[in-house]
Amino acid sequence: MSLTETLTGIFCHKCQYKVAEVLDGCPSCGSESIETVELKQTGTIVSFTIVHVGFGHMAKRAPYILAIVQTEENVKLTTVIDGVVDFNSVKIGDKVRFKTNDEEIGPLFQY
Ligand SMILES: [Zn+2]
Numbered sequence: 001m002s003l004t005e006t007l008t009g010i011f012c013h014k015c016q017y018k019v020a021e022v023l024d025g026c027p028s029c030g031s032e033s034i035e036t037v038e039l040k041q042t043g044t045i046v047s048f049t050i051v052h053v054g055f056g057h058m059a060k061r062a063p064y065i066l067a068i069v070q071t072e073e074n075v076k077l078t079t080v081i082d083g084v085v086d087f088n089s090v091k092i093g094d095k096v097r098f099k100t101n102d103e104e105i106g107p108l109f110q111y
Helices: none
Strands: 008-012 034-038 042-051 064-071 076-082 095-102 106-110
Touching: 042 076, 076 095
Parallel strands: 076 106
Antiparallel strands: 008 034, 042 064, 042 095, 064 076, 095 106
């Protein structure tokens, strides 16, 4: 995966499902009539956890916030919220925005 500054996903022409991953087929209906799209880069934290012990390439990053973010387009994705200093300040409903695509982790978000 190369570093890009856009949040990409796929859009299904059959069922209009959008997902923030680049796949060969629609994860909702299985259709291959899909296209790669650029997704909106702002969203809301719907769930999160503080990871104290990361595994593999995530070990050096710990502790970090692993969150499920719902974008403006109602696409949910699992992402790391980068640059959080005070973990107690993180709340469900917080607005976050896409930061960058990390080669190992995938999309990173930030406040
Ligand atoms: Zn579909």
